[in-house]
Amino acid sequence: MNTPTLTECLNQAHTQGMARVDAQMLLLHSLGRPLHDRAWLLSHDNDALTPTQHATWQAALHRRLSGEPVAYITGRKDFFGLTLSVDARVLDPRPDTETLVEWALAVLPATPAPQGLRVLDLGTGSGAVALALQHARPDAQVWAVDASEDALAVARANAQRLNLPVQFVLSDWLAAVPGVFDLIASNPPYVAAGDPHLAALTHEPLQALTSGADGLADIRQIIAQASSHLAPGSWLLLEHGWDQATAVQGLLRQAGFTDVQSRQDLAGVDRCTGGRLTL
């Protein structure tokens, strides 16, 4: 049987409604090539796939069309310049979360105090935020927490592969975390339990996505617990839903945080809100 060319594969995906960039990444994955090598596809558009590559491509196409994130199919995701291994045990890291990392890096003191710089990522999932921060600030002691042993296994493997000395703790938010920090950052679950948007996210762990009837249950807990774990003047930065900035600002002010403000994601939506504790 003849196998299709690269162009024919991409056309097949297009006909079935797949985004071009997704199809390109899945095709590169099927060919065993680096996922960023899209230019290579263009210069090989008439190459035919081997039967094995074709079988891999068909399987990948099928999984993507049934709604699985590209990252779970390829097993990889680039985040803040790092290539992470990801699978269905963890949330697929979103480019929007780079806003949280950028903000965290901007508020961290340029030079650490003599006792060092302690940074905490709550709900680390694949380890994306903690690893990005540790990579950018080798002088910091970065800790990462998750309540899922499965997620921590993924995050630990990423830390090991990237050779980044993040310390991982199994904890329900701050319950089992010792000490105080110079920064706490979190991308917690924040989707309301009944949100219709969840229908498109069925392949991702639900406990990484939903948080009570209004999506704010975990953010409330984090804000309540963070006060006793922040050094004076230190920031708590939270990612949240597209319509939650005002609510999160209110929760932070109520808890005594000052300098409360928000930052926008790539789509220009207020996506992160933070404040600091000066007492």
Ligand code: GLN
């Ligand atoms: N940003 C994700 C979404 O698309 C949700 C991630 C989260 O809950 N932390 O819905």
